Amino acid sequence: MPGFLKEYYKRNGTMMGSVMLGLVLFWTVGLIILPQLSMLDFSFRPNLPPPEIGGPKDIYTLENYKYLIFGPEGGGQDYNAVDLAVFYRTLVAAIFVTLFNLLLCYPIAYYLGQNKGNHIRIFALMLIIPYWINEILRAFALRIIFGETGVLNTLLVGTGIFDTPFDFIRNDIALYAGLGYAYILLMIFPIYNVIESLDHNQIEAARDLGAPWWRIHWRVVIPYAKPGISSGCTMVFMLSAGALAAPQILGGPSSLWFTQLIYQQFNDNSDWPQGAAYAIVLLVTCILLVLAVMRLFKVNMGDIGK
């Protein structure tokens, strides 16, 4: 038995230690790794009716991945332009939502982190309360605001700023607002957490040495907050790219989110292998993108948990 296991058992006892270890293994292996592996397996098999599963036609194939790139065989196109466009647009939109969220949340996190007192606690509470309301309800509430006869349009037309109602939904503004709003906390809290531990004297020292406010942020605060910024950005990006409810409810009719395509494959077409292949392409692309960006900004994996 390796040393750390021995130590672990000595600390927790054989019975308790085994139960806890078993639960953790069940959670990681049973609930996360195994289902994902079976998805991976699915994605390399053809979509067969149940009687043929395990039969001679059930062989490994790249068919499902080819479909995303080249479209249906004999479909008359060189590429699966529609699905690839949705894939590309989803990633770009998720990056945009992440950056927008960062710009919005950094000042808030900085303010919360560097000020003390009761009003800070009230602010934090006000940020949390919207999350008591479930996702669907929140999304539909945004429709009330952004809809054609919604609050915002009534206001804009009523005050004469616009002549006709603006279609926030068709122009994806409602979608971006919904996604941004949904993940604000996931961006604020990691950044707030690191900035709270930044010694205020460092900010004053930089100021005393002649730095204007933006250089203080650039040279002192942001480098210090980098681990928080990267965990916030990673979470918001991953969750935006993988969101389903918000695009379903707030997206315009023409703009599909890639997750909606995946959902259609699984649900409407009952084509699990195809859906699994799409989902895995999305997952792997997102992970690679995050790793590349972390490399670019010299963030270590170890810093992210901070």
Add this chain to the structure above:
Amino acid sequence: MSAGVGVDLENLWIRFGDFVAVRDANVNIKGGDFFSFLGPSGCGKTTILRAVSGFLEPSEGNVLIGGNNMKGIGPNKRPTALIFQNLALFPLMKVWENITFSMEIAGASARDRRKRADELLDMIALSGQGDKLPSELSGGQRQRVAIARALCAEPDVLLLDEPLSALDLKLRQHMRTELREIQKRVGITFIYITHDQGEALTMSDDIAVMRAGVIDQIGDGKAIYNDPATAFAASFVGENNVFRGKVSKLSGNEALISTNRSGDLLARISTANHGKLKVGDDAMMFIRPEALSLATSGSTGDNFVTAKVTHEEFEGNTFNIFTEGDGGKEIKVSIPNLGQSFDDHTGQPITLEYEASNAVVVPAGELANE
């Protein structure tokens, strides 16, 4: 060397809500001086320093640097550099980047910064350590980096907020000498804050003694030590024995104080109180432990004190005798150890003798740590 830039505080008041942190401070600090604010914790020292560096606007009054009123000028625009109590080095920047941060802000090239950093590292005896991170240095080395970082900004006035308080005793004493040498070399004005009277006395040209937002006395070390203006200054700076009583007779600048236990005692009135004491006033007389000695003949008079010895101790360089005193406080006598034999007096009455010129009278007032 230039005369340096002076700092003046004119009728400076600083309030936090109803609380008065600094009350009507008037200080003139000469250019090129090493000036200390000395006072107990919470008396408003940091508050004054923050008003000079520009982090705090005074409620009333003015801060002048080099004769220019600093009202409305932010900390990044003042010719001051502040060394924080906890140093506040930038942990993610290398030592040389820390030191030349002000040059980076001013847009200097990396080559110029590197060169200047090397010069300053030589000066603080840390040559070749520029590529380390602050966390890789010892406490004393970090201290010196903070000084170099502040000096690199070429301030006219360097402000130091108890920069040695985090160091151990040995290092602290070493850094005192070093700070003083650096100040002489660069020739700029240093404003130093401390609650350690030893630090203030050894390093400063002039000292301001502060008590609860009020400046009690300004003067050089000798004046503060030998000629205190208030009971607080007398009891805060160095060890002192206090005798409470009433003024019973005045002659010139000497006063006779009548005490309950020790009878009439003669002493010199401190310079700041000349002409201010009247017969019948409550007064306090202070005598340093080293200014008292055992009377050779059993004489009595107005420069003799008789008291019973409570205990004795041997401190190496001195024998200390403690006797019952006026107002519940012990009287401490320090006798230099010159190798003489020393009798045990515990429980016996002894007669102590002093020179009237070594005893000083001030109006009765608040004592330090009462």
